[in-house]
Amino acid sequence: MQPAISVLGMGRMGSALARALLAAGYRTTVWNRTAEKAAPLAAAGAEIAASVGDAVAASDIVIINVSDYAATEGLLRNGAVATALHGKLIVELTSGTPDGAREVQGWAARHGIRHLDGAILATPDFIGTEAGTLLVSGPDDVYEAARDMLRALGGNVQYIGADPGLANALDSALLALMWGALFGALQSIAVCRAEAIDLETLSKQWSSTAPVVGGLVADLIRRSAAGRYAADAETLSSVSPHFGAFRHLVDLMEARGIDRTITDGYEAIFRRAKAPGVICLPSRRCLRSPDRARRPGSCRR
Ligand SMILES: NC(=O)c1ccc[n+]([C@@H]2O[C@H](COP(=O)([O-])OP(=O)(O)OC[C@H]3O[C@@H](n4cnc5c(N)ncnc54)[C@H](OP(=O)(O)O)[C@@H]3O)[C@@H](O)[C@H]2O)c1
Known part of the structure; x- marks a missing residue:
């Protein structure tokens, strides 16, 4: 049976991710800080969550796609949400640095949360198509379990390795x-x-x-x-x-x-x-002695 999925962040990319999941038949719950941006997804079949906590409670897989990791941190790292995520899988598709992804995995592990980090190498119009590319890193068993769902987001999903920072790198x-x-x-x-x-x-x-x-x-x-x-x-x-x-x-x-x-x-x-070799330019400046009048070949040694 397909898992239920929640998506946090209904910007350009998050909306495309949610639409691709809906198109692939996943029960999808969405949340966005600015509620109006989530509203169009209801017409496409998504459940709208009133809070991050409600979105997390609705699914076993939570995809995050906001502006940066600081925004993700603001959403997830409070007692109630972190507790609700225990035993669930977060898939961080927000862009970030390799060390940022490693830090998130450390936090997730300490809270009993499974974690994958992904980098999207596509604009929203590629999401849900065969040409959509996602790089994913994290524990391979976690990746295997999530692979079908990730394929709904893009036909070209590539597992890069167990180190969660590799996809961002x-x-x-x-x-x-x-x-x-x-x-x-x-x-x-x-x-x-x-x-x-x-x-x-x-x-x-x-x-x-x-x-x-x-x-x-x-x-x-x-x-x-x-x-x-x-x-x-x-x-x-x-x-x-x-x-x-x-x-x-x-x-x-x-x-x-x-x-x-x-x-x-x-x-x-x-x-x-x-620098170590011959520097004589067929042009108006001599790189070795820029002040010298140009005489092609004159500085060759
Ligand atoms: N667009 C692309 O082509 C593309 C391609 C590859 C990767 N990405 C990555 O995907 C992510 C989203 O990009 P996007 O194009 O969808 O950007 P976007 O349209 O500007 O959307 C940004 C999203 O982040 C939310 N957000 C920002 N700060 C927040 C905060 N402090 N708390 C909660 N939510 C916050 C925004 O909520 P509000 O609506 O309330 O402002 C909005 O949902 C970025 O990491 C980006 O690098 C995008």
Whole structure:
């Protein structure tokens, strides 16, 4: 028989989680600090709890999806709610840090509460679909018992390990990749606008370039795993050509007055990567002696 489930937090994500559970046939109780936001879920078949205590009492599994762990703490860590949770399972789907998840598990264990921590790698429109990705960590037997319910939230549920902090750690690692792409997109848009390239053209060409970038990222991960950092016979593109192309971008941005906050960070990393070797730029500045007049090749040793 399917377990009853309560969901605390009816923001954008919490509402999507509750709707996915209802669609999968779970008896679902919802609670939200601002009651009006929970009301639409009643029409979809959810029970509305008047308090956190009522929501906890209604189910053996309690999913939490609020803004941050401090908000979760404010909801759960009072005597009555903690006592009511004894013997139940909490699934923390609020975003947080690895150490935050480990701390929650310690608190839960001290109160006889089972605990899983999950990181949602999806926007609400992916929840309840095959493409919805959830990373989950915590004791494997607890995960196994909750797996069917988690699959109702997203077809791609991945168990990351027993350490409850692992899901958040991998989430942060993947978000680092995502923000690299998103901040890069903002720079691309600024360059296109400065050079009067319409953004539909950018969008179209990005679609054809994305697989190349995906291949480079996958190659970098493989090489790091193998400790193969130096250029070798399988290297497709070493640091130098990247740096040359990068300098063209920097020159363009300087000429058009585009903000260089992000590229200055990239440049510092390129400089460190190139420091022990030859540093002669096909560009207007010499990195070793920035004040020297540009004479390509003059500083080669
Ligand atoms: N949206 C996404 O695409 C996405 C993707 C992955 C992960 N997440 C994660 O999911 C969580 C929720 O995100 P969201 O997009 O649903 O945010 P949201 O729409 O802003 O909703 C935030 C929710 O947290 C509740 N809340 C905030 N502070 C609270 C407190 N002190 N006590 C009780 N409830 C409190 C809010 O209640 P009120 O309605 O009363 O303010 C609301 O239900 C976050 O941890 C976020 O990082 C979101």
